[in-house]
Amino acid sequence: MVRSSGSVAANYIEANEALSKKDFLMRVKICRKEAKESKLWLRLIKADDLEDDRAKLEQEAHEPTCIFGAIITKSGA
Template sequence: MFSSGKSNQYDLEDRTHLFAKNVRALVKKLNKTISNIEDGKQLIRSSGSVGANYIEANEALSKKDFLMRIKICRKEAKESRYWLRLIDTQNKDELERERIDLENEATELMSIFGAILRKVENKK
């Protein structure tokens, strides 16, 4: 395992899981327009992939494998942020607040995975 600490590792597993669950809760509340249905599908896939790849990273067989999984986590968080920007909340205040909060969480996850990458790559 190439992560920096076990307690943080599991906190991040919980955080990515909660992110995916909260994304699903938001998507359920959206109006079922063609664009929201399609964008919602993509958002659900990418948000779930963040946590799934982080779990895989924690079971990495090598440093190279770990780095690749963390890069995928960062990429999927960035993709999630993109889909969150596209979904239409129809200016409903509560939905828009949830969307913005999730967009901010995706941005924070991108930063966290970027920091993990820099830390591990600098240990060479």
């Protein structure tokens, strides 16, 4: 979980320092992929005491996926 969510941030920083539009889009696509993976890991958590928090965290993981998807679409990929 920590690795995939940390990768979103690291790749977003790299996207902002991209050398070309193609490089930017590739890194944003990686961000979207890692955000989806973070959501998957949250779905796999089965602890009863985290049930309410898990739904909130899943939504938090879904939002960057939508944001990165919109960036990709608007960038012409």
